[in-house]
Amino acid sequence: MSMRQLEQISQTQLMMTTFMYGFGSHGFIVTPLVKIGNYSSWFIMIIANLLAMLFIWAGASVTRKLPSQNLLEDGKLIVGKWVHYGVLLYMLYFFFHLGAFILRHFVDFLIQTYFPTTPEEVLLFFFIFVVVVAVRYGFESIARFAQLIFFLGVVMSLTIPVFLFKDIDFDMAIAFINRFEPLIIWEGVMYVIPWYADAIVFVLIMQMISEKAKTTKSIFIGSAFTTLIFFPFIITQVLMFGPHFTADMTIAGVELLRQISFANFIENIDPVYISLWLTAIFVKISVCLLVSSTLAAKLLQVKDYRRLLNALGLCFFGFSIHMSENYSETFEFLLEGWVGFAWTVILLPVLYWLVAKIRRIGGEKAKKSTGV
Amino acid sequence: MILLYFLLCISLFLYEWNDLHKKNSKKMTYVKVFGLLTVTALYTGWVLFVDISFVPTPNQILNTLFQPVQQFLTLRW
Numbered sequence: 528m529s530m531r532q533l534e535q536i537s538q539t540q541l542m543m544t545t546f547m548y549g550f551g552s553h554g555f556i557v558t559p560l561v562k563i564g565n566y567s568s569w570f571i572m573i574i575a576n577l578l579a580m581l582f583i584w585a586g587a588s589v590t591r592k593l594p595s596q597n598l599l600e601d602g603k604l605i606v607g608k609w610v611h612y613g614v615l616l617y618m619l620y621f622f623f624h625l626g627a628f629i630l631r632h633f634v635d636f637l638i639q640t641y642f643p644t645t646p647e648e649v650l651l652f653f654f655i656f657v658v659v660v661a662v663r664y665g666f667e668s669i670a671r672f673a674q675l676i677f678f679l680g681v682v683m684s685l686t687i688p689v690f691l692f693k694d695i696d697f698d699m700a701i702a703f704i705n706r707f708e709p710l711i712i713w714e715g716v717m718y719v720i721p722w723y724a725d726a727i728v729f730v731l732i733m734q735m736i737s738e739k740a741k742t743t744k745s746i747f748i749g750s751a752f753t754t755l756i757f758f759p760f761i762i763t764q765v766l767m768f769g770p771h772f773t774a775d776m777t778i779a780g781v782e783l784l785r786q787i788s789f790a791n792f793i794e795n796i797d798p799v800y801i802s803l804w805l806t807a808i809f810v811k812i813s814v815c816l817l818v819s820s821t822l823a824a825k826l827l828q829v830k831d832y833r834r835l836l837n838a839l840g841l842c843f844f845g846f847s848i849h850m851s852e853n854y855s856e857t858f859e860f861l862l863e864g865w866v867g868f869a870w871t872v873i874l875l876p877v878l879y880w881l882v883a884k885i886r887r888i889g890g891e892k893a894k895k896s897t898g899v
Numbered sequence: 900m901i902l903l904y905f906l907l908c909i910s911l912f913l914y915e916w917n918d919l920h921k922k923n924s925k926k927m928t929y930v931k932v933f934g935l936l937t938v939t940a941l942y943t944g945w946v947l948f949v950d951i952s953f954v955p956t957p958n959q960i961l962n963t964l965f966q967p968v969q970q971f972l973t974l975r976w
Binding site for chain 1: 936
């Protein structure tokens with residue numbers, strides 16, 4: 528094994544990568560979240576964040592109990608070889624689809640808003656080209672990039688409510704604390720949990736992370752930063768447009784950014800924020816492709832995932848074109864289908880955890896059985 | 900565009916051949932890598948240049964499969 532394959536990221540880098548990973552997809556869920564949750568969206572987001580961490584904890588906990596602390600390698604000790612390979616194949620499809628889905632959704636948005644005359648294939652190709660190069664350089668490069676953008680991302684996102692402060696209708700603010708309907712909160716929480724729990728992706732590549740015992744904590748802090756950013760953003764959104772108008776927009780956040788007119792020299796500032804979001808999308812897609820390649824390499828028993836990366840990158844290009852006929856179909860799937868699909872995946876590590884508990888696999892017993 | 904795609908595929912095949920050759924890879928690795936590359940090149944070519952509107956898209960299939968799951972979980976059945 529070469530030195531390049533042994534590179535591991537630190538827990539701080541993991542925390543920042545988790546933030547960027549969540550930031551990449553959360554921009555898309557403002558509309559569905561407000562549509563479901565109305566004034567209780569902020570509460571739904573916090574509850575969903577906390578509950579989603581239970582799935583991460585289950586995944587990280589079961590992985591740490593394995594002899595090599597690698598779920599891909601030793602997951603077969605828990606559920607058996609063929610079931611494990613079936614699970615890996617399903618997860619490969621899920622994360623490959625997730626990356627392509629986020630990319631397609633973002634490119635559709637870019638074409639509608641900023642590049643109306645550019646063919647979709649061109650944007651997809653160049654974006655994927657950059658992602659493939661980043662993934663070829665390994666997880667550390669992606670994490671370093673996330674580390675580089677992290678503070679800028681946090682600071683810039685927190686400036687949005689400040690810029691819009693004077694336009695906000697505070698009369699509505701009382702509704703944020705006196706409107707809680709259990710059924711709505713349940714629906715919203717069930718919708719949002721997978722958007723946090725998809726950070727389970729990091730559990731699958733725990734061999735690339737140092738100080739594994741702190742993994743859950745780092746992922747939790749990273750996701751809490753995502754909530755911290757989106758919490759004021761959603762409240763500002765609802766106070767500016769009201770819950771019903773927000774729920775009718777496709778990407779509500781962009782409309783909010785367009786309202787920023789702080790001074791004569793800070794008009795049309797939305798491309799700046801969108802380019803920041805683009806970097807988060809880049810991190811999200813890179814992590815998804817990295818994990819897909821790692822899973823494919825494991826299933827095909829190829830030592831280095833980089834050997835399969837070009838093939839998967841090419842497939843990623845085709846798949847992101849093929850996955851939807853148009854923007855409305857992508858949006859419909861975001862609203863009505865993806866969450867059901869994601870729940871079937873985020874429950875898998877919990878299943879491993881339960882089976883390991885029932886069969887009392889882990890720790891000393893596993894070490895003895897594998898002779899470690 | 901077909902020519903550009905053809906050139907892209909050729910360059911990917913040459914790149915992989917060179918990469919595997921430099922690392923003295925086993926024959927089986929050549930088979931796996933080129934097998935996967937051929938399949939994905941054919942798939943992407945099919946998506947790009949053939950009218951596939953009669954085939955349901957992956958999202959349509961997933962929507963049919965998982966919409967009931969989502970409705971069940973969110974208590975909207």
